[in-house]
Amino acid sequence: MADTYESRGHLLTEQVNPMSQNLDQMTALELVDLFNAEDKKH
Numbered sequence: 001m002a003d004t005y006e007s008r009g010h011l012l013t014e015q016v017n018p019m020s021q022n023l024d025q026m027t028a029l030e031l032v033d034l035f036n037a038e039d040k041k042h
Contacts, residue, residue, distance in 0.1 A: 019037075019038070020034060020038075
């Protein structure tokens with residue numbers, strides 16, 4: 001069986017995070033701020 005995105009959806013790290021949908025449009029500072037905010041959640 002192929003390992004698809006759908007087959008890994010139950011994993012926390014493989015779930016869609018709406019806060020990071022626009023990573024390609026963020027500045028380096030925005031990325032670091034987002035990563036730090038996400039790290040504080042866990």
